[in-house]
Amino acid sequence: MRTTTIITAALFVWGCSGPPPAPVEVELRAGVSEFCTTCNDVIVCERADVDTAADLPPVIVYNLLPDTFWQQVATIWDWLIQWIKPITIDVRAMTAYELDSLDNGEPRVVPGQQATVNGPERRIAVPGGYIDQVSGDWYRSGTDGDRRVGQCELLKFVDGLALLRRLQGTDQGGETS
Amino acid sequence: MTTASMTEGASHSHAVFSRALFKTRPLLGVGIGFVLLLRILMGLMYLGGALNKFQRNYLFGDYPLELFTKRLSELDPASFPAQYLEHFAIPFYRLVGWAVTWGETFVAIGLLAGLMTRLSSLGALFIIVNFAIGGYYDASLIVLGAICLLFVFLPTGHWLGYDRRLNQRYPDNIFFK
Numbered sequence: 001m002r003t004t005t006i007i008t009a010a011l012f013v014w015g016c017s018g019p020p021p022a023p024v025e026v027e028l029r030a031g032v033s034e035f036c037t038t039c040n041d042v043i044v045c046e047r048a049d050v051d052t053a054a055d056l057p058p059v060i061v062y063n064l065l066p067d068t069f070w071q072q073v074a075t076i077w078d079w080l081i082q083w084i085k086p087i088t089i090d091v092r093a094m095t096a097y098e099l100d101s102l103d104n105g106e107p108r109v110v111p112g113q114q115a116t117v118n119g120p121e122r123r124i125a126v127p128g129g130y131i132d133q134v135s136g137d138w139y140r141s142g143t144d145g146d147r148r149v150g151q152c153e154l155l156k157f158v159d160g161l162a163l164l165r166r167l168q169g170t171d172q173g174g175e176t177s
Numbered sequence: 178m179t180t181a182s183m184t185e186g187a188s189h190s191h192a193v194f195s196r197a198l199f200k201t202r203p204l205l206g207v208g209i210g211f212v213l214l215l216r217i218l219m220g221l222m223y224l225g226g227a228l229n230k231f232q233r234n235y236l237f238g239d240y241p242l243e244l245f246t247k248r249l250s251e252l253d254p255a256s257f258p259a260q261y262l263e264h265f266a267i268p269f270y271r272l273v274g275w276a277v278t279w280g281e282t283f284v285a286i287g288l289l290a291g292l293m294t295r296l297s298s299l300g301a302l303f304i305i306v307n308f309a310i311g312g313y314y315d316a317s318l319i320v321l322g323a324i325c326l327l328f329v330f331l332p333t334g335h336w337l338g339y340d341r342r343l344n345q346r347y348p349d350n351i352f353f354k
Contacts, residue, residue, distance in 0.1 A: 039251055070316075076321065158253070
């Protein structure tokens with residue numbers, strides 16, 4: 001027991017010996033947390049103009065879904081080993097809604113996708129590209145490198161929920177989440 | 178304290194986690210060993226949490242306020258966790274910061290050293306419940322809460338910890354039962 005006391009005290013001293021590097025505080029236009037397991041995030045991405053990446057729909061609404069029950073339980077392991085392997089990346093199930101216009105139009109639902117939230121790089125990888133969390137810039141990855149194709153924004157909870165309800169109510173793909 | 182009471186205190190029936198236990202009752206030894214491993218892991222988890230609180234200056238800084246405010250923006254404003262944050266955690270963020278910091282510290286010490294183990298486990302459970310109602314609920318808290326209940330009902334501090342020795346010295350003290 002004396003050993004346990006000494007080890008516990010040593011761990012405290014070691015842990016308090018210095019603070020972690022202070023995270024750079026910046027405003028995030030598409031700030032999705034890599035730690036949140038119950039968040040239901042809605043990011044609206046709008047293409048810059050008709051000539052930019054014409055094969056992309058004008059608007060894509062990315063709905064990053066909450067983790068399942070067992071995925072949430074599994075995070076116990078992630079938190080346990082975070083001293084060895086800090087949590088920096090989170091892979092989220094995602095549904096995309098492709099639209100001609102945000103104000104009206106019926107969406108084409110693309111379920112079963114994945115988004116990767118990278119905390120240190122402040123990026124959200126989506127199919128075919130990524131979103132810069134700081135600026136909200138939407139990039140398309142190609143053989144000639146990454147190209148900015150539009151602008152994204154994370155909606156506040158209430159606004160995101162309202163948009164999802166509208167999209168799911170007019171869904172013609174038959175998918176509802 | 179009389180010799181009789183000291184003898185009474187020493188004659189309790191709790192097993193002691195030792196090599197002898199594995200020789201005489203190996204299955205019980207494995208079971209107790211598993212529960213003790215869970216206790217140590219839970220203690221380490223709370224130790225990590227406590228260190229994080231000291232490093233981020235929960236006691237004297239404004240980090241808790243920033244964290245709670247950010248979390249509030251991710252929740253349904255009409256939900257109970259949002260109300261809890263808005264009307265309690267945010268206005269009293271300094272008090273909550275102190276409670277969480279010292280609470281996690283004493284829980285970690287109690288679980289790792291087997292000192293006032295049942296009380297420490299109740300403290301751990303209290304912290305978990307407050308995380309859940311404070312907007313940080315996910316399914317992992319159910320599992321963690323169930324594990325804490327295990328330590329409340331089982332004499333793990335007597336199997337391995339200071340509680341055994343202290344119970345022998347102070348048999349009427351409920352904190353060392």
